[in-house]
Amino acid sequence: MNKKLILFALLVITLNNTGFSQSAEKVTIFPNPATSVINILGLKNTSQASIIITDIYGSTVINYKWEIKKNALNIPIANLNQGIYLLSIKSEEEVIQKKFYKK
Template structure:
């Protein structure tokens, strides 16, 4: 999903759950207008993402869900951001 983030040396990333509890708070460098946020351990629910830097502020909601897919070797769980 495209969040519209811009390259910056330091971006403050905060993820809140639906009750506005902080689930993740970290500082990352944004490179190539992209950022990877580790959500594998998040529960299946709606979250609010806030990215703050010197050049911008981005806020968005996303829904974390998982599904089970069957491959030739084994079943795998996949995380999705919608």
């Protein structure tokens, strides 16, 4: 087996063991479509998470640093225009990306 293939296999195993590849499946975002607030459940608690919302053009429209408690977040989005957005949550424990629609 060549060294690159072994390194790739170790990287995949490492990512699976940290939960990065599986945790996004357990995270739910609702309501979707939303009007004033999005609720996110199934997150891992952390003392500091970066919460970034971008529009379909990749422009950052919301950028927060928050603590995640009780495995959940509530993010106000009333000031966003109607459209499709990408929510990114990054912490030492996980990296999550989810789409949502703002009515």
